Amino acid sequence: MLSLTEENYLKTIYRLSDGGAKAVLTNEIADSMNTKAASVTDMVKKLSVKDLISYEPYYGVKITRLGKNEALMVIRKHRLWETFLVDKLKFSWDEVHDVAEQLEHIQSPLLIEKLDEFLGYPTADPHGHPIPDKNGKIQILKQVPLSEIALNKKAFVRSVKDGSSSFLQYLSKIGIYIGATITILERIEFDGSLEIVIDNKKKVFISRDVSENLLVTE
Amino acid sequence: MLSLTEENYLKTIYRLSDGGAKAVLTNEIADSMNTKAASVTDMVKKLSVKDLISYEPYYGVKITRLGKNEALMVIRKHRLWETFLVDKLKFSWDEVHDVAEQLEHIQSPLLIEKLDEFLGYPTADPHGHPIPDKNGKIQILKQVPLSEIALNKKAFVRSVKDGSSSFLQYLSKIGIYIGATITILERIEFDGSLEIVIDNKKKVFISRDVSENLLVTE
DNA sequence: ATAAAAGTTTAGGTTAGTCTAAAAAAATTA
């Protein structure tokens, strides 16, 4: 069984490698986890011995099938718990991440099975992120940043790229939520900001940065 | 903030001291936690510095008001989680303890507040044990072991003294649950075992040991 | 192609929590 720390490393490596596609460098992991490169080197050696990643000194690490599966199970737990917190306990979507970061490490297959059932086998968490099923299968929806949508085309908000509290709180404040309808009225040449209308009702201006972190479908 | 280990020590000391009443010896703690006396000595020094217990070498430890409150908050979390697992996720009462042992260490006052509300502010867990409120107040019900009840008097099962899986599974098997009605038909002189009738329907024999671990009210 | 810079690993330490074995204190027994 993996330690809390090992689980966190695997999750980070999985994310930084874009789901196992590319190799990840020591410093990337260190930056992402707020640790030092020397600590990362120690840990990747450990994970390597357990066949969760393959590690070649100076060349970074690649996650193995085994490691990928472990990472997906942690992500599954994280997102199921976030869904529980929002759907059942009435947390707002900007309050759940830190608590889920703790809950994701609870070890009990039965608990996750029953939680999943209790929630009605959800396929996405409160931020629109897909929830892997018990076999690690993820339902992938092709989404694009709002910034790439043409003028006057209706788009539906599906997920957020950045899940930080401040971003989520800002979205709530201006009336954007998962499922909202957005139409771009004007694209400002100068800074790439957009004038949009939300749910055919509310007109607001959003920065390029915001539009790039909103993923939508047409 | 307390570590998981510190929380577990405090909970154990609280329990072994009968809620703070009496002093607890090093070896009692060691036995109860499956550690060694030397480890306990180290930890009680640490807890003592934090004013959670008072410790005099060779004389055992007494829990302070502060330590008692911390212990009660861990117990509160443990019992709320057990209630959640049984009431919402449909765990059976013999499956919840080990998972709650993990969940009790999640740090989030908001989570516990919302969980309590979601469960309808329960006052007892699935084993009939009282749930401290957010101020640490416990509702005490005077209960007696079934072994002390007179013949042919109706008694209601309120809680179990022993919460082990095997005991709980046995109770379920013979039809005893929290709230069940029990009447003693005969007390066997030889070994103190009892012939009882459950819910005015089912007659069974139970050992003295079982009758001493069932707490009832008349 | 060599020197400088950047990135990574190694060496050696720290802390929390654990252990065993030895020393010390308290309790029990003769």
Added chain:
DNA sequence: TAATTTTTTTAGACTAACCTAAACTTTTAT
């Protein structure tokens, strides 16, 4: 009361996860 046994503490070590500083590779720049 003195000897023995039991309990507790101290001393010294171990592991997981972290750190800083130094050494070593790899990359980039001259």
